[in-house]
Amino acid sequence: MTDCIFCKIINGEAPSKTVYEDDIIKVIMNINPCTNGHLLVLPKKHYVNVLDIDDEVISHCFKIIKNNLYPLLKEKLNCEGLTISENNEYGQEIRHFHIHLTPRYPNDMLDYEYNKDLLIDLDEIYNKLKK
Numbered sequence: 491m492t493d494c495i496f497c498k499i500i501n502g503e504a505p506s507k508t509v510y511e512d513d514i515i516k517v518i519m520n521i522n523p524c525t526n527g528h529l530l531v532l533p534k535k536h537y538v539n540v541l542d543i544d545d546e547v548i549s550h551c552f553k554i555i556k557n558n559l560y561p562l563l564k565e566k567l568n569c570e571g572l573t574i575s576e577n578n579e580y581g582q583e584i585r586h587f588h589i590h591l592t593p594r595y596p597n598d599m600l601d602y603e604y605n606k607d608l609l610i611d612l613d614e615i616y617n618k619l620k621k
Contacts (some may be wrong), residue, residue: 496586500534510558514550517559520590525598527567529559529591537587539578551589559591569593573600 498504500516509529510517520528531551537543555574563569571594576587594600 494536494584494586496530496532496584496588497536500532509562510554512554514547515554517554517591524590524592524600525569525595527563527569527591527593529563531555531559531589531591533587538585539582539587540576541578543587555589555591563591563593567593569595 495504499506499518506516507519508516509519514534516532516534518530518532520530531554533543533547533551535544535547537547540548560572563572573590573592573594575590575592577583592600
C-alpha cells in the first residue's frame with residue numbers, strides 16, 4: 491500500500507530502528523513506547539488484521555517472538571515478562587497487521603485491571619460464546 495507507514499518502513503522509504511529482519515518480517519522499535527524495549531513485529535507483506543494474515547506468516551511471527559525476541563529482551567534489558575498484543579480494527583491506528591511486544595518491569599505502571607463496571611455477567615458471556 492502506498493500510504494501505509496509500515497509498508498514505507500519495510501521498503502526503506504521511512505526510517506526505523508530495526509532489531510530483527512528476515513524474508514517474512516521486520517521488527518522495529520516503537521517510536522511511542524509503553525516501556526523500554528517496546529517492539530513492533532511487522533509482516534513484510536501488507537495484511538490489514540488477524541482475519542487477513544496467512545497462517546504461515548502469523549506462525550512465523552510467534553516462532554521468532556518465542557525463539558529470538560523474548561530471549562533477547564530478557565537478556566539485554568532484564569525485563570521480567572512480556573505482554574504480547576495485537577489490535578484489530580478498533581484500537582488499530584495503522585491498518586497493517588502488527589504485533590506489539592511490550593517488555594514488563596516491576597512498577598512499569600501498565601494497568602490491565604479488572605473493571606466490574608464495564609463488564610456484564612460472566613455466565614451471560616459464556617452462554618453466548620460456548621459451542
